Amino acid sequence: MMKLTNKTKFDVCVASHFGMCFGVKAAIAKTKKLASHTPITILGELAHNDTVIKKLENLGAKKSNLEDHNAKTPNVIITAHGTSDTQRKKWADNGYIVTDTTCPLVHKAHNALKTLILAEYTPVLIGKPEHVEVRGLAGDFPQTQIILNIQDIDKLNIKNNKIGIISQTTQQIDHVNSLLSEIKQKYPNAKVKYIDTVCSPTKERQTALVDLCNKSEIIIVVGGKNSNNTAQLAQKCRNLGCVAYHVQSPNDIKPTWFTGYKKVGITAGTSTPDEDVENIKRKLLQIATA
Ligand code: SF4
Structure with missing residues (x-):
């Protein structure tokens, strides 16, 4: 005080x-450095903040949509929230030079989901379906079932009696824990594996x-x-x-x-x-x- x-x-x-957070700070620093000597297009929003957006605009940074694959500059930036390998490859295949500022903790979430799928768990992701990070995770692993609320648990389609759960990195940990215990209650005989991907x-x-x-x-x-x-x-x-x-x-x-x-x-x-x-x-x- x-x-x-x-x-x-x-x-x-x-x-x-x-x-x-350090992930967004690092993405902004990398983007500013690149923008200071070459024209760039940011695929989405690096940060939902006017101060940050204005500074990047003053450096000449353009904005485009991650899913459009049509930017006005040869250099494009993937934001800290990450994307799927499919999206990354599409931009590269269309001739763009891709700078990836995906946060290492978002990469960790992608790896966690992959681990669960390889071990034949039904993959469940706790997060907002429309959020860019969640779209990236589900884009890499389309079999992932996304839930946000307790009501969504009723819609799950569980195979193998094995449920593998991760969450969007920015979910409230107490919300994640409450959904986790609801799932365990609803599927008392299932093998449930949870990998904590809420970032530090x-x-x-x-x-x-x-x-x-x-x-x-x-x-x-x-x-x-x-x-x-x-x-x-x-x-x-x-x-x-x-x-x-x-x-x-x-x-x-x-x-x-x-x-x-x-x-x-x-x-x-x-x-x-x-x-x-x-x-x-x-x-x-x-x-x-x-
Ligand atoms: S995962 Fe966490 S540290 Fe990384 S960009 Fe997202 S909020 Fe920031």
Whole structure:
């Protein structure tokens, strides 16, 4: 907790883990380096954040769809969320020079799914069917059955009485565990093998959020308005009993929000760069000492 002066209206506490993960940071650094000396097209969104997108646009980076196979530059970038080998090959076969910034922990999820399939488990993936990472996993292994909610478990078609489960790297670990125990209950005689593919930055941020909620009355969650992950984070704070606001820039903050509160927390979505969090922190400290 950041204690200011006697005149401080409230204390400001920043989550111990927050914001952009190492996988997205590395992808952005690689993309910026390439964009600084050659025209590039990014296949999808490197990060759902205006600051990041504007910086890349200023470097001349173009944007295209991963599934289109039609870009305006010879060099194309696969984002940290990864894709299937089929997609990678299609771009290369169409003559593009492919730079792959897939996060190593997404590669790990692909390998885990492959391991389960080779061992003849019915592959089940916990995740959002429309998410680019999930599309990549299912693209490599089309026999994968994707579930997101408890209701989806009823639709599973289990062969061999063997169920192999992984999840999208950014799923909430408690949600994954609850689906896992539902599956075990529904198929008590099946051999269930679960490989934990929720990535460590996601787990650290989830634990840090609970800790932050225990220390704060009101939490400012920093991230792009189109960042689903940031919106989810704000909702999770509310579920944990805190007042939460999702903001993109210091201009979104209203000093009246903090009236009557003594402990204010800050966290950020996984696509939010550190400089956006710093700008918000500065604004909060100004309000706290005004
Ligand atoms: S797998 Fe985790 S560390 Fe890698 S890009 Fe995704 S969120 Fe970031």
